[in-house]
Amino acid sequence: MRREGSPWQGLGPVMLKELADHFSSARMRVLELLIVLTAGVAVFIAIGRVRELVAEDPFVLLKLFTVDRAPLPSFFVILGFLIPLMAIGLGFDAINSEHNRRTMSRILAQPIYRDALLAGKFLAALSTIGVSLLCMWLLIVGLGIYLLGVPPSGEEIARSLIFLVITLFYAGVWLALSMLLSIVFRSAATAALVALGLWLFLTLLWPMLAGAIAEVIAPQDPRYQMLGLQTPATYEWTTALLRLSPGQLFTEAVVALLNPQTRAVGPIYLEQLQGAVVGALPLRESLMVAWPQAVGLIAGTIVLFVAGYIVFQRQEVRA
Amino acid sequence: MSEPVITARGLTKRYGDVAAVDKIDFGVAKGEIFGLLGPNGAGKTTTILMMLGLTEVSDGEVRVLGNDPMRNPLAVKRRVGYMPDSVGFYDNLTATENLIYTARLIGIPAAEREQRIKAGLARVRLLDVADRRVGKFSHGMKRRLGLAEIVMKRAEIAILDEPTSGLDPQSTAEFLDMIEELKREGVTVLLSSHLLDQVQRVCDRVALFQAGRIVLMGSVSELARQVIGGGFVVEVEAKAAAGTELDARFGAIPGVLSVARVSEDRYRLTADRDVRAEAARAVVAANGSLYHLQVEEPSLDVIYRRFFENQAAARQGVRDAA
Numbered sequence: 293m294r295r296e297g298s299p300w301q302g303l304g305p306v307m308l309k310e311l312a313d314h315f316s317s318a319r320m321r322v323l324e325l326l327i328v329l330t331a332g333v334a335v336f337i338a339i340g341r342v343r344e345l346v347a348e349d350p351f352v353l354l355k356l357f358t359v360d361r362a363p364l365p366s367f368f369v370i371l372g373f374l375i376p377l378m379a380i381g382l383g384f385d386a387i388n389s390e391h392n393r394r395t396m397s398r399i400l401a402q403p404i405y406r407d408a409l410l411a412g413k414f415l416a417a418l419s420t421i422g423v424s425l426l427c428m429w430l431l432i433v434g435l436g437i438y439l440l441g442v443p444p445s446g447e448e449i450a451r452s453l454i455f456l457v458i459t460l461f462y463a464g465v466w467l468a469l470s471m472l473l474s475i476v477f478r479s480a481a482t483a484a485l486v487a488l489g490l491w492l493f494l495t496l497l498w499p500m501l502a503g504a505i506a507e508v509i510a511p512q513d514p515r516y517q518m519l520g521l522q523t524p525a526t527y528e529w530t531t532a533l534l535r536l537s538p539g540q541l542f543t544e545a546v547v548a549l550l551n552p553q554t555r556a557v558g559p560i561y562l563e564q565l566q567g568a569v570v571g572a573l574p575l576r577e578s579l580m581v582a583w584p585q586a587v588g589l590i591a592g593t594i595v596l597f598v599a600g601y602i603v604f605q606r607q608e609v610r611a
Numbered sequence: 612m613s614e615p616v617i618t619a620r621g622l623t624k625r626y627g628d629v630a631a632v633d634k635i636d637f638g639v640a641k642g643e644i645f646g647l648l649g650p651n652g653a654g655k656t657t658t659i660l661m662m663l664g665l666t667e668v669s670d671g672e673v674r675v676l677g678n679d680p681m682r683n684p685l686a687v688k689r690r691v692g693y694m695p696d697s698v699g700f701y702d703n704l705t706a707t708e709n710l711i712y713t714a715r716l717i718g719i720p721a722a723e724r725e726q727r728i729k730a731g732l733a734r735v736r737l738l739d740v741a742d743r744r745v746g747k748f749s750h751g752m753k754r755r756l757g758l759a760e761i762v763m764k765r766a767e768i769a770i771l772d773e774p775t776s777g778l779d780p781q782s783t784a785e786f787l788d789m790i791e792e793l794k795r796e797g798v799t800v801l802l803s804s805h806l807l808d809q810v811q812r813v814c815d816r817v818a819l820f821q822a823g824r825i826v827l828m829g830s831v832s833e834l835a836r837q838v839i840g841g842g843f844v845v846e847v848e849a850k851a852a853a854g855t856e857l858d859a860r861f862g863a864i865p866g867v868l869s870v871a872r873v874s875e876d877r878y879r880l881t882a883d884r885d886v887r888a889e890a891a892r893a894v895v896a897a898n899g900s901l902y903h904l905q906v907e908e909p910s911l912d913v914i915y916r917r918f919f920e921n922q923a924a925a926r927q928g929v930r931d932a933a
Binding site for chain 2: 294295296297298301302304305306308309313393394395397398399400401402403404405608609610
């Protein structure tokens with residue numbers, strides 16, 4: 293049976309209201325403050341280090357995003373940590389709060405489909421993150437120009453903007469996941485805890501587990517071990533398993549983009565490096581290197597959103 | 612009955628093996644107040660949600676204003692206003708802001724929005740708190756805001772789920788008045804309630820639910836006739852002129868089923884309609900003096916209870932006969 297009428301009816305009003313809610317909420321204030329402060333500190337330190345390290349690097353601006361100084365990690369690593377937190381913060385009570393405030397059936401009794409409510413909330417949260425990211429980007433580029441005194445090249449701007457888009461999809465994965473949880477669990481606290489639990493698992497435990505599981509699937513070869521080398525099969529399995537975590541995909545894609553010297557992510561054999569010319573890759577080639585990871589993040593966003601959509605469509609309106 | 616705006620035929624909703632609504636049939640005519648009454652969990656809310664296309668129909672069909680709510684829910688929801696049981700609003704927004712959001716969802720043109728919101732709030736007497744946050748509102752005020760939304764929407768059908776539960780008697784009376792006002796404007800009202808006596812005053816016709824089925828349907832007096840076999844009890848206090856007996860005269864009034872003499876000057880007539888006028892005429896015609904005349908309308912509670920007593924008795928009878 294086909295339903296009639298547009299699924300987009302009401303998308304605009306829902307999105308505008310959610311945007312207004314996000315921008316005025318205290319939760320958003322705290323998250324923004326957290327991100328800006330950490331990013332600011334990281335960039336400030338990076339600038340000091342960039343000054344002493346590279347005088348002749350053609351990609352000085354990109355260094356601001358990637359250079360670290362122990363014990364502080366670089367800006368994009370911090371972002372990899374904080375973006376999931378921000379996305380979870382914006383999404384964990386998207387749907388269940390409508391049930392708990394008892395506004396759900398009243399809103400759905402208006403001439404809109406559920407599609408509009410879900411998509412509107414998703415797009416509003418994603419735009420909120422997008423706006424914050426853009427502000428952060430302007431801040432960093434501005435600080436970079438001011439403190440380093442070097443105007444950025446067109447390629448640097450392009451690379452860092454593509455980095456923003458990839459970050460946005462990385463946020464999309466976590467946002468879609470937390471919204472899925474907000475549909476499945478009626479209690480916002482449960483949804484938040486499960487989302488944070490998954491985040492902790494994927495960022496802290498999974499890197500350790502991936503290695504252990506890989507050794508079970510493809511045991512280490514003692515001949516390689518005697519030479520102090522990684523067994524290729526084990527190493528390949530470890531990377532494959534690690535890439536189930538969106539954080540890993542994000543890191544690999546960003547490294548390929550922001551560090552033009554990167555020729556490959558993942559295992560690489562010595563013979564593949566023979567005859568290679570050392571130097572920066574053009575933007576197109578860097579994009580090719582980052583493309584599979586970027587597609588992984590985009591696909592993850594879509595799959596999780598669709599999963600949430602299906603569960604939401606089948607859900608009973610009554611509490 | 613004029614043209615029906617809502618019709619249900621064999622409407623069924625199953626959750627697994629349990630039928631929450633079991634093959635119900637009913638029609639609601641344009642401009643009437645129709646009550647879905649019965650205890651909690653009898654299937655009233657499920658029926659309402661099926662009419663709005665908010666839950667899937669398992670079997671049978673329902674038409675609202677000629678549309679199938681499953682196939683074309685937007686057309687239905689554009690013309691029907693719904694106030695859910697325990698209606699909620701966004702607490703951090705003011706009453707006006709809440710209505711602006713709904714108005715946008717409905718697609719009311721920006722030029723009309725303000726005026727229609729004002730009109731809606733004025734109708735439910737919330738205009739003076741229009742700019743206060745809904746979080747500060749009482750239960751009854753939120754209900755009224757829900758009604759304002761329906762007024763603003765200019766809905767042709769208003770569906771109100773448990774509109775009076777949890778309200779104090781005064782608010783209940785006020786709310787029922789507002790519902791009647793809607794009816795005078797030509798809005799068809801469908802309301803559900805478990806408080807039978809409270810809403811019987813406003814309902815033109817009612818359907819009594821029991822475990823997912825409609826067991827009784829019709830106007831209150833029809834049901835009274837059907838179940839109690841009378842329903843109207845008229846109390847008359849009158850002194851008869853010497854030598855005349857009033858009992859026989861009362862008994863001769865068409866529609867009177869029985870006459871009981873409660874005391875010397877008090878009579879209790881059971882009738883299938885309101886026979887006060889005829890009773891008064893009978894007293895006067897017999898040269899008697901009339902002191903007091905009062906009609907007790909049949910109460911839905913009594914009808915409902917009696918219906919199940921009758922059913923139980925019938926079952927008992929069948930068992931005894933066997």
